[in-house]
Amino acid sequence: MSDIKNIKVPLTTEAVKDLKAGERVTISGVIYTARDAAHAKLLKALEAGEALPLELEGAVIYYVGPCPAKEGQIIGSCGPTTSYRMDSFAPTLINKGLKGMIGKGPRDEKVINAMKENNAVYFAAIGGAAAVIANAVKKAEVIAYPELGTEAVRRLEVEDFPCIVAIDSKGNNLYESGVEAYKQG
Amino acid sequence: MKEIKAAEITKEVKRLCVEAACDLPEDVEKLLREAQEKEESEFGCYSLEKVVENLELARKDMVPMCQDTGILVVYAELGEDVKVADSSLDDAINEGVRQAYVEHPLRKSVVTDPLFDRKNTGDNTPAIIYTEIVPGDKLKIQILPKGAGSENMGALKMLKPADGVEGVKEFIINTVVKAGGNPCPPVIVGVGIGGTMDKATMLSKKALGREVGERHPDVRYKALEEEILAEINKSGVGPQGLGGRVTALEVRIETFPTHIATLPVAVNLNCHAARHKEVIL
Numbered sequence A: 001m002s003d004i005k006n007i008k009v010p011l012t013t014e015a016v017k018d019l020k021a022g023e024r025v026t027i028s029g030v031i032y033t034a035r036d037a038a039h040a041k042l043l044k045a046l047e048a049g050e051a052l053p054l055e056l057e058g059a060v061i062y063y064v065g066p067c068p069a070k071e072g073q074i075i076g077s078c079g080p081t082t083s084y085r086m087d088s089f090a091p092t093l094i095n096k097g098l099k100g101m102i103g104k105g106p107r108d109e110k111v112i113n114a115m116k117e118n119n120a121v122y123f124a125a126i127g128g129a130a131a132v133i134a135n136a137v138k139k140a141e142v143i144a145y146p147e148l149g150t151e152a153v154r155r156l157e158v159e160d161f162p163c164i165v166a167i168d169s170k171g172n173n174l175y176e177s178g179v180e181a182y183k184q185g
Numbered sequence B: 001m002k003e004i005k006a007a008e009i010t011k012e013v014k015r016l017c018v019e020a021a022c023d024l025p026e027d028v029e030k031l032l033r034e035a036q037e038k039e040e041s042e043f044g045c046y047s048l049e050k051v052v053e054n055l056e057l058a059r060k061d062m063v064p065m066c067q068d069t070g071i072l073v074v075y076a077e078l079g080e081d082v083k084v085a086d087s088s089l090d091d092a093i094n095e096g097v098r099q100a101y102v103e104h105p106l107r108k109s110v111v112t113d114p115l116f117d118r119k120n121t122g123d124n125t126p127a128i129i130y131t132e133i134v135p136g137d138k139l140k141i142q143i144l145p146k147g148a149g150s151e152n153m154g155a156l157k158m159l160k161p162a163d164g165v166e167g168v169k170e171f172i173i174n175t176v177v178k179a180g181g182n183p184c185p186p187v188i189v190g191v192g193i194g195g196t197m198d199k200a201t202m203l204s205k206k207a208l209g210r211e212v213g214e215r216h217p218d219v220r221y222k223a224l225e226e227e228i229l230a231e232i233n234k235s236g237v238g239p240q241g242l243g244g245r246v247t248a249l250e251v252r253i254e255t256f257p258t259h260i261a262t263l264p265v266a267v268n269l270n271c272h273a274a275r276h277k278e279v280i281l
Helices: A013-017 A038-045 A090-095 A108-120 A130-134 A148-152 A174-182 B006-022 B025-036 B042-061 B089-105 B161-179 B198-209 B219-232
Strands: A005-009 A024-033 A061-064 A102-103 A120-122 A137-144 A153-167 B002-005 B071-079 B083-084 B128-134 B139-146 B155-159 B187-196 B250-256 B262-270 B279-280
Touching: A024 A120, A038 A090, A038 A148, A090 A108, A108 A120, A130 B042, A153 A174, B002 B006, B006 B083, B006 B089, B006 B139, B006 B279, B025 B250, B071 B083, B071 B089, B089 B128, B139 B198, B155 B161, B155 B198, B161 B187, B161 B219, B161 B262, B187 B198, B187 B219, B198 B250, B198 B262, B219 B250
Parallel strands: A005 A024, A024 A061, A061 A102, A102 A120, B002 B083, B071 B128, B187 B250
Antiparallel strands: A024 A153, A120 A153, A137 A153, B071 B139, B139 B279, B155 B262, B187 B262
8 A cells, every 4th residue: 555556537447447445546537526416417317318518438526615716716615525425326427437446435336336347447536635625626617517516526637646445346345344453343 | 681682602612623624632632642553454554554644644734634525513502581683593603504515615405405406505604503502601612514424324223222331332333343344434423312312423523522531421332432442453353444442532421310121222333534623702
């Protein structure tokens, strides 16, 4: 875990296959933000056969609802939100090309199965390190659903966004193995 | 009768909201630094280091330490000899919340109707306000901006009296361990035991506003707080739920007399950003 891997997004299948649960990474490139309300809208658009506001192929979605930017800031504090609330939506997006998700907390079996079938990866960002994470964002713009306010879909350009591979494309899960390793009695 | 103007309450609540979001109380920070000493897992140590770095940055730049600047839980203790002038106490408090969240870079996280509309109110109001009438001529206001990641992991169980101490322990520990990485561990565990269904949950929330290091006055509950904390920290959940020694920072139990037929237990979790501020007017 000591070596920190820098990875570029959008992600390729090869790059995803190379990532292992427990590895620390920094992420650079373009990622998209979406959380509860935006996911509901994205799925509705897919059902209606409409075009999505983002290219899913190779994309990474970050589960976050940022604070407003203070004067001089690119984005306000923007740490990860709890991911399981997006579990019912994620498999559909993964089947359509989504390669990575950034959030916090465990995922359900259906998400992990979709990740294994499609070579996708789940990164954990540090919950509560929102001000530090904001410094990794170099550009931010709302690209869809501005009416959702903090929940709008944003395109973020990030540089060295610190994360850990929490669940890899083989289904190795640090939320289980990490806890097991430190369990006593 | 002492008069406190609504505008003064509004001003103070506004200040508390901004301070709470950006400046973690020192006692909580001390707990996090102690956690750094105790933690053994590599990622656990790294994440705690980042959390502490984040606190320092948030305080220095006066930006929120967490993007979830919460729904406001407000405890008001209103002295019997105090009259709030110009508006109701609730209106004065909500106006303070509104001004803080509209004028400062704090996230507005409150929706109107919980089920059908879910439309953002745009100013983070209304706050959840609990007012208690107490003797005296002062008004004490404590605010807890409560994040939903940890709030969603709370639980209530109506135990049987026969379930006893073991039943209570098991329920609390299971609730925290089951929550895993979701509530941003290491967490503070608020517990309410006794009363009725509603009373137990209110006690569990109230416990989150307690000072760090304040233990239950009854030695038996104090021992239980310590025992449950030790057990939780054997679970391996660790910082961020990715494995480690420090899953919880404190367990705080509040109690109340109850009915002969029941033993309600509520658990309310707070993430490591255990924000709270208070003022006495």
